[in-house]
Amino acid sequence: MFCCPTVRSRLIFSTGLLNLQVIPPSAVDTLPLSFYFRRDKVGCDGNRPCGVCTKKGYAPNQCVTGCGPCRRARVRCEDGAPCHRCREMALPCVDANAEARRSIQQNSFPPRSARPNGRERVKLACEACRKDNKKCDEQRPCGRCVIRKKECVMLERGPKSTKLRCEGCRKANRRCDDLRPCGPCRNANEECINTKRQGGHGHRVKQVCVSCLSERDKIRCNGERPCTHCDRKNYECIDRACKSCSSAGYPHLCSHRAEDPAGMDTGMRIQHLLILTPSPT
Incomplete structure (x- = not known):
């Protein structure tokens, strides 16, 4: 105006x-x-x-x-x-x-209901263009591979998959991440159990170790014993205390863990746990 x-x-x-x-x-x-x-x-x-x-x-x-x-x-x-x-x-x-x-009405896009339903999906880029993060045309071989005299390898589109939540997150109706054990189960000191897509029982995921728990904002434990982080840092990979012993306030005296790491006696294990185990409060 x-x-x-x-x-x-x-x-x-x-x-x-x-x-x-x-x-x-x-x-x-x-x-x-x-x-x-x-x-x-x-x-x-x-x-x-x-x-x-x-x-x-x-x-x-x-x-x-x-x-x-x-x-x-x-x-x-x-x-x-x-x-x-x-x-x-x-x-x-x-x-x-x-x-x-x-002019706006003439140039506007048609409503969603008026768009054709039989539209083809966008073709995937070839392997070379995906690796170089370049635009790939619809020709096969593509123009970029022809110019560079490279083999144009087509990539097939895989089935669309939906990631499932673990059993604990499904029961508590909370958001679950892709890591195993997931973050909510680690924070709640619960066992993280995966569920299968087509029935059957899931498999249990090992909990995070004590060393990775003390650095949980930076380190992700892969569940192996010893885990990758402890093996790289030359730490003793110790399992966390069970839920009952942690709730009672004596996580360092828990006897429900798996076998102790080789070469570590009971006194050293208790001293190590007192340093690394977070307080229940």
Whole structure:
């Protein structure tokens, strides 16, 4: 929305020089709209009269919105609708807002229900384009492989799979991550049991060890004994205490763990657990 107020004096920029001229009222109507907004680059709020024209003291009849042909020609639109210019040039004097709405409706996408259902899926990129993270065309061999004189190996699209939650997260109706044991089961000190897709019983996942639990924000335990993290850091990989002993407040005295790591006596194991086992609170 643009306003076209009557202007008495403006700065006119000539080629390379700045000349201050006083424009007579008779010449104001012939100025293009771009002249006004070279200096007054303000937005119109759409009211009539708008806030800018009211603030500058213009009359309501001086705050007008040009029609579509006058706005495209960047000239002043006057004398209502149809305007003076459209009557003289035999042009359809159409509201600019109506033209904009009609253009948006014509160029808009069809609704989802009107789209064809038998659309083909997007073809996968070849192995070379996927490896180089480049766009691959639909030709086989693709144009990129032909130019580089490489073998164009097609990749087959695998079946769409949905990742299942473990039994604990399914029963508690909570979100489950892809790691095993999952994060919610580790935080709740519960056993993480995977479920099969087509019936049957799942398999139990080993809990996180004590060393990885103390660094659970940075380290992921793979469940092996010794785990990858403890083996790389040369740590003693010790299983966590059971839930009953942890709830009782004596995780370091738990005797329900698996066999102790080789070469570690009971005193060393208890001292190691007292350092690494987090407090139940």
